[in-house]
Amino acid sequence: MRRETGACFCGGIAAAMDGEPFWICYDHDDDCRRAIGSPMTIWIGYRPEQFQLLRGTPKAFSKTPGVTRTFCPGLWKLDRL
Numbered sequence: 079m080r081r082e083t084g085a086c087f088c089g090g091i092a093a094a095m096d097g098e099p100f101w102i103c104y105d106h107d108d109d110c111r112r113a114i115g116s117p118m119t120i121w122i123g124y125r126p127e128q129f130q131l132l133r134g135t136p137k138a139f140s141k142t143p144g145v146t147r148t149f150c151p152g153l154w155k156l157d158r159l
Contacts, residue, residue: 083132086150091134095124113147 085092101123110119136148 085133086152088150088152089133090152091136091150092132094130094132096128096130097124099124109142109145 079096080098082095083092099122101121103121103123105119105121106117110121111117113119134150134152137151138146138148140146
């Protein structure tokens with residue numbers, strides 16, 4: 079079975095995803111560009127049972143109704159980089 083792993087830049091958050099993603103989306107709306115900080119965003123969707131958080135606890139933020147974004151809280155602690 080396919081297993082993808084990834085981590086944030088500082089290494090505080092790590093996750094694994096098993097199997098094939100059920101959707102892939104290219105997006106360039108204002109909210110997504112601001113959230114990621116790039117002109118285009120690629121979202122890859124896995125079902126909850128395919129996702130395993132290996133390390134850390136992401137911080138949650140919601141600006142858009144029905145959308146919750148999570149990120150590494152260590153990002154804002156520049157002394158960790």
